[in-house]
Amino acid sequence: MQDHVSSAMSDSNLELTLDVLPALTVILLTAAVVGRLATLLGQPRVLGEIVAGILLGPTLFGWLAPGLQADVFPAHTRPVLHVLSTIGLTLYMFLVGAGLDPARHESDRKHHPAVLALSGFLPSLVLGGLVGLLMWDDLSPEDVGRWEFSLFVGGALSLTALPMLARMLYERGLQNSRLGRLSLIAASIDDAAAWCFLAALTAVHTGSGAANALPMIGYSLLFTAVMLLGVKRLLRPLARHVGPQGTLSPGVMHVVVIVPIVCGYLTDLIGIYSVFGGFVAGLAMPRDPRFRQALHNRMMDTVSTLLLPIFFCLSGLTTDLRGISADTLLFGVAVLLTGFAGKYFGSTLAMRTLRFSWREAFAVGGLMNARGMMILIFINIGLAQGLITKPVFSVLVVVAVVTSAAALPLYRRALPKRLETQLDNKAPTPAPAPRSLAGVGRPDGAATYRRRIENPIHPDNTPLH
Incomplete structure (x- = not known):
């Protein structure tokens, strides 16, 4: 009896593994492809991975091929994917x-x-x-x-x-x-x-x-x-x-x-x-x-x-x-x-x-x-x-x-x-201020004063304009 129960559990675990691994493969391949497209368009890869998750959900994959999507992501695999995504999120936030x-x-x-x-x-x-x-x-x-x-x-x-x-x-x-x-x-x-x-x-x-x-x-x-x-x-x-x-x-x-x-x-x-x-x-x-x-x-x-792509996929399956x-x-x-x-x-x-x-x-x-x-x-x-x-x-x-x-x-x-x-790198030295207000009346003092008014200097010595 015990051997029969152990055999049944082994068969169940094997069946679960054979269902989870293809789902993981589809998730990772889609994330890689769409992530690469995002980088080609000048966007961060993670944005493409988010879009990949949406595409795998009912919005596109489930709409075009609902039967196939159900086969790729059967209901009994969702808890396993949820645990993996939770671990990934926890480590990512860490x-x-x-x-x-x-x-x-x-x-x-x-x-x-x-x-x-x-x-x-x-x-x-x-x-x-x-x-x-x-x-x-x-x-x-x-x-x-x-x-x-x-x-x-x-x-x-x-x-x-x-x-x-x-x-x-x-x-x-x-x-x-x-x-x-x-x-x-x-x-x-x-x-x-x-x-x-x-x-x-x-x-x-x-x-x-x-x-x-x-x-x-x-x-x-x-x-x-x-x-x-x-x-x-x-x-x-x-x-x-x-x-x-x-x-x-x-x-x-x-x-x-x-x-x-x-x-x-x-x-x-x-x-x-x-x-x-x-x-x-x-x-x-x-x-x-x-x-x-x-x-x-x-x-x-x-x-x-x-x-993380697992998390994006689960989010997409809900979207x-x-x-x-x-x-x-x-x-x-x-x-x-x-x-x-x-x-x-x-x-x-x-x-x-x-x-x-x-x-x-x-x-x-x-x-x-x-x-x-x-x-x-x-x-x-x-x-x-x-x-x-x-x-x-x-x-x-x-x-x-x-x-x-x-x-x-x-x-x-x-x-x-x-x-x-x-x-960020251009940091011109500010023009020296006149030594006194009387200095503004001198030609060089007037020019310095005018430059400081027309082109104010950022506190980090970089021009504001």
Whole structure:
């Protein structure tokens, strides 16, 4: 009898394996092909992978060949794919957290990245929240309150995809430029604020009221405090184990992988989703540049190539654009316009307030609209927690794709390649000021004064125009 049961279980496991592996193959091949097409069109590869996930869902593959799609992605494989995508998301958010550099450069102190972050975050939150308030009656789930729905919509639009933004800047060699550093720090502030915002909103929703959610919020704060004040100190010695070739030993890698997995498990128990645990685990890692680079080199390719496309596919399998109603379409147009305007014009005006040129301001405004996969993670959590419906989810996926696709073209239009080096590296010495007001009356003093008025100098000694 026992042998019969063991044989049946073995056959079942083999059948499951034979179903999962073809699904993985299709996912990875589609992600590779569409990702490559995206790079040929001048877009980040990750944007193509997001589109690949949508194409594999009911919007295209399920519409053209529903029977074949059901064979490729049978229902009993979804739990396995979900577990793999959850592991991938947890590790990815861990790498995002570990990659944040809190170091503040001289120019960063002058330009106050928090001003840029808030100028993009708050307008998108408010405008998106207003759309959510107006559309709550027609689109919200029955058990979700008006303010919960509106705040979720606003929070989703307030995100800037830090990983996608970083990839765009790295591809153009701007990660260490004034604009690059400022944008990355501002995006990290936006993302951290959005995750905290979502954690609190999820806690309130799952607790069926603010009072019942207080323990969940308390446990979340306690977990974060323990990780960043206690565990972070215990992990500091890991930075000493980077090899001469910039590699991490197997023992260190075991610790590095176990920590985010355990943290993801704990935050899942708390009720705020495992990605929060992965992100906080990343923040607790040593800030040593060599360690962070070695960690990125060791893990990022595997996570982004193997595991993240599974998440994009599952998001695509949930995205169905065929049956969108008129109300949902109206909602989509409204959140697209308000989300774009909040980020673009808010960030642009903030950059002008910080005394950057209009070209630089519009360039950063375009970059800050890159929402990418961060909004996908955000809305997947919202869908899993019952904060939004599938039609709203589908519309927000399209918003993520459109705004992210527009980011790099807007940047290039505002700041062509020929101007990037000039604006960042050209640092002419300011003309000497007259020694006294009487000096303005001299010919050379008048010329100097006129030059300073007509061509004001940025605090970093770069021309504003």
